Amino acid sequence: MSGADSARPRFKRGDAVRVRAAEKPGHIRTPWYIQGKTGAVEKVHGAFRNPESLAYGGDGLPKPCLYLVRFAHADVWKPAGRASRDAILVDVYEHWLEPA
Amino acid sequence: MPRVHDRGGWPGAGPIDKAEHEPSMWEKRTDALLVLLTSPEKRVMRVDELRRAIESLEPRAYETMSYYERWITAIEALMIEKGILTHEEIDARVKELNERGR
Numbered sequence A: 001m002s003g004a005d006s007a008r009p010r011f012k013r014g015d016a017v018r019v020r021a022a023e024k025p026g027h028i029r030t031p032w033y034i035q036g037k038t039g040a041v042e043k044v045h046g047a048f049r050n051p052e053s054l055a056y057g058g059d060g061l062p063k064p065c066l067y068l069v070r071f072a073h074a075d076v077w078k079p080a081g082r083a084s085r086d087a088i089l090v091d092v093y094e095h096w097l098e099p100a
Numbered sequence B: 001m002p003r004v005h006d007r008g009g010w011p012g013a014g015p016i017d018k019a020e021h022e023p024s025m026w027e028k029r030t031d032a033l034l035v036l037l038t039s040p041e042k043r044v045m046r047v048d049e050l051r052r053a054i055e056s057l058e059p060r061a062y063e064t065m066s067y068y069e070r071w072i073t074a075i076e077a078l079m080i081e082k083g084i085l086t087h088e089e090i091d092a093r094v095k096e097l098n099e100r101g102r
Helices: B025-038 B047-055 B059-064 B067-081 B087-100
Strands: A016-019 A038-047 A065-072 A087-093 A097-099
Touching (some): B067 B087
């Protein structure tokens, strides 16, 4: 846990971000298929209690910032067959993101 | 390798069954039970704990259970984990209800 400061989001809309690839035990909200992938911040949702703590009876504090991250379909699903302009939008907590 | 619940993009998973069905009474009750247990007034548990308990099911059980079977199994596990109910109390109550239903 990075203990992100909820009052000051590290990223802003449009920033390129890479999702950490982590064999993290326990409850996480970051699906495996975006781990290691690069996308762009679509929206800064704000600060929310951390589900990785809430899942074990914790208080979820400090509240990490949650982002809506946009990934190009072709970047996530490699054997897409044909070129796709579709996007995949996933909510990702700040401690799962690093600058790309 | 993703765990059993983390299924997006599993090869060969096949199409999603989008068929609608009317929830049965026990399924509605299971839903209501979770709403009650997670309500801000009660806060006996959090929905995040439900998710964690569902994800902790044995993969084989996860695959064979229906949606609300996973819920009720997870709720039971959490009530025991939190010391609110015991296995023995649950078993005794189930036995009592079964006998009444005969």
